Amino acid sequence: MAEEPRKSLNFIEEIIEKDNRTGKWGGMVYTRFPPEPNGYLHIGHAKSICLNFGLAAQYGGKCNLRFDDTNPVKEEEEYVNSIIEDVKWLGFTWDALCFGSDYFDQMYEWALELIKNGHAYVDDQTAEQIREGRGTLTRPGTNSPFRDRLAEENLNLFERMKNGEFPDGSKVLRAKIDMASPNLNLRDPVMYRILHASHHRSGNKWCVYPMYDWAHGNEDSIEGITHSICTLEFENHRSLYDWFLDKLGVHHPQQIEFARLELTYTVMSKRRLLELVKEGGVRGWDDPRMPTLSGMRRRGYTPEAIRAFCKEIGAAKFNSTIDIAKLENSIRTDLNKRAERRMAVLNPLRVVITNYPENEDELLEAINNPEDESAGTRKVPFSRELFIEREDFMEDPPKKFFRLAPGREVRLRYAYFITCEEVIKDDTGKVIELRCTYDPATRGGDSPDGRKVKGTLHWVSAKHAVNAEVRQYDHLFMKENPSDVEEGQDYKSNLNPESLVIIENAKLEPGLKAAQRGERFQFERMGYFCVDLDSSDTRLVFNRTVTLRDTWAKIHKKGG
Ligand code: ATP
Ligand code: MG
Numbered sequence: 001m002a003e004e005p006r007k008s009l010n011f012i013e014e015i016i017e018k019d020n021r022t023g024k025w026g027g028m029v030y031t032r033f034p035p036e037p038n039g040y041l042h043i044g045h046a047k048s049i050c051l052n053f054g055l056a057a058q059y060g061g062k063c064n065l066r067f068d069d070t071n072p073v074k075e076e077e078e079y080v081n082s083i084i085e086d087v088k089w090l091g092f093t094w095d096a097l098c099f100g101s102d103y104f105d106q107m108y109e110w111a112l113e114l115i116k117n118g119h120a121y122v123d124d125q126t127a128e129q130i131r132e133g134r135g136t137l138t139r140p141g142t143n144s145p146f147r148d149r150l151a152e153e154n155l156n157l158f159e160r161m162k163n164g165e166f167p168d169g170s171k172v173l174r175a176k177i178d179m180a181s182p183n184l185n186l187r188d189p190v191m192y193r194i195l196h197a198s199h200h201r202s203g204n205k206w207c208v209y210p211m212y213d214w215a216h217g218n219e220d221s222i223e224g225i226t227h228s229i230c231t232l233e234f235e236n237h238r239s240l241y242d243w244f245l246d247k248l249g250v251h252h253p254q255q256i257e258f259a260r261l262e263l264t265y266t267v268m269s270k271r272r273l274l275e276l277v278k279e280g281g282v283r284g285w286d287d288p289r290m291p292t293l294s295g296m297r298r299r300g301y302t303p304e305a306i307r308a309f310c311k312e313i314g315a316a317k318f319n320s321t322i323d324i325a326k327l328e329n330s331i332r333t334d335l336n337k338r339a340e341r342r343m344a345v346l347n348p349l350r351v352v353i354t355n356y357p358e359n360e361d362e363l364l365e366a367i368n369n370p371e372d373e374s375a376g377t378r379k380v381p382f383s384r385e386l387f388i389e390r391e392d393f394m395e396d397p398p399k400k401f402f403r404l405a406p407g408r409e410v411r412l413r414y415a416y417f418i419t420c421e422e423v424i425k426d427d428t429g430k431v432i433e434l435r436c437t438y439d440p441a442t443r444g445g446d447s448p449d450g451r452k453v454k455g456t457l458h459w460v461s462a463k464h465a466v467n468a469e470v471r472q473y474d475h476l477f478m479k480e481n482p483s484d485v486e487e488g489q490d491y492k493s494n495l496n497p498e499s500l501v502i503i504e505n506a507k508l509e510p511g512l513k514a515a516q517r518g519e520r521f522q523f524e525r526m527g528y529f530c531v532d533l534d535s536s537d538t539r540l541v542f543n544r545t546v547t548l549r550d551t552w553a554k555i556h557k558k559g560g
Helices: 011-022 043-058 077-090 100-116 127-133 151-162 212-222 232-248 270-279 293-299 303-313 324-338 510-514 551-557
Strands: 030-033 062-067 097-099 120-123 172-175 190-194 208-210 227-231 254-258 261-263 320-322 340-342 348-353 361-367 377-383 385-389 409-412 417-425 431-439 459-461 466-473 500-508 520-523 527-531 540-546
Touching (some): 011 043, 011 254, 043 261, 043 293, 043 303, 062 077, 077 303, 097 100, 100 151, 100 172, 100 208, 100 212, 120 151, 151 172, 151 190, 151 208, 172 232, 208 212, 212 227, 227 232, 232 254, 293 540, 324 520, 324 540, 348 500, 377 385, 377 459, 466 510, 500 510
Parallel strands (some): 030 062, 062 097, 227 254, 261 320, 340 520, 348 431, 466 540
Antiparallel strands (some): 120 172, 190 208, 385 459, 409 417, 417 431
């Protein structure tokens, strides 16, 4: 029997399969996705979600959604709710929904244990003194004068820190490791600081809060995680992660680092995204130009397209920036199979068919999706007055322009051949109407005498058309790398002023009147569009999800 062709494994799968062979975790795979609830999730998080939940599913394991909510200052309920919604929307179900803050008691107990065993001490130095004492890459640190406090005294002070006897910043608990370590993270890192702040879940119960490196390994251990997957910046935190868990002698997961996702024409840190939201660079976290999952959802992205994208880019150990065109292609590929076609004229030019009977109309059959026969057909009304796309007409066309021009014949999709007989202009010379004739024998779009036309245009019957606002989006930033700036400027100077272009009165085929929020369509020849959340019974609003082809590359890369 022929062997199954085996797809090559990524480096994390290799680690897991080796662990399974050696029985390291008894064949168990337990991962977690651990966001800090201090912002909305973005496409980079989707990569981590797909990896963590994907690996668990692939190996019959489990995956938790865990809020790493140990910093009371920047975290909010709103973010928790949005993260839950986004993970569900992406199509994943967690085994347990956890909050790091639920483990504060356990973490405190474990801190006491480290103190008792001489592995942690209370330091009275100021933040500035601690920073100074830490040294640099070329200069070893110096021991704190409080480093040799006895366990007894440390226990007493730490308890009083917890009880609220000291003001913010007056004391910290530090791990006692090695002030001369070449790895700065091991130079007696801070484990707890005093913060008289209210926490979104534990309220005012605590006024000491654990630092990330201390808390994170504790959380992984408590939940029985086997493979703790994080991004590359944490590579040189791994020895600290290991040190804490070794000293505690508790369940000790393996930390594995992978490259974070970066995309061209995009910023992806929550800090920057929050800044854009606050300073009005965008309309909100779910602005369709944002790389947030809520923004992408609103723009018309499907979870399937995002998952396919994450699968395609895979997981690696070196950082690289992915071309945003790859992401756009993933939604094109998905919607091409699924989105029904409709006709919509975004920038209308009136056409009068002079030989078509007045006060008459007819219904023509149009195909809903040539990629999916089961999508069937629909009827589209045709009448004497129509709209076509303004850019589909040129009075004085260059050689390669195959659309409508004076004296030229083209096909109206699903309808008839028409010929442009006369061009009507206003006082300023702007073309405002075309007078055309049609050939009744070409009904359905083919000529019985085998006559050929080169152009096929979409159109909408003027009296049947419904109006809509159409929001056309482009890259949020003008530069591939938004951080590439002139001196004294920041990434915001690269914001693209044309990232949103609003068309007030597009003309749509009448069936679209019933379109529901979130519904997606291909507007023939124009791109993929979806109904925006702002849409109402009285005013239709569409977002352009993506154009049919990658036009940006053509326009912007040439000569640049
Ligand atoms: P940001 O820098 O955007 O604030 P973060 O790493 O601070 O991101 P967390 O909420 O801590 O955000 O992230 C939760 C998980 O998502 C972490 O495991 C983190 O490694 C992962 N993650 C965050 N950003 C990316 C990214 N761009 N690519 C891949 N994974 C990411
Ligand atoms: Mg973080």
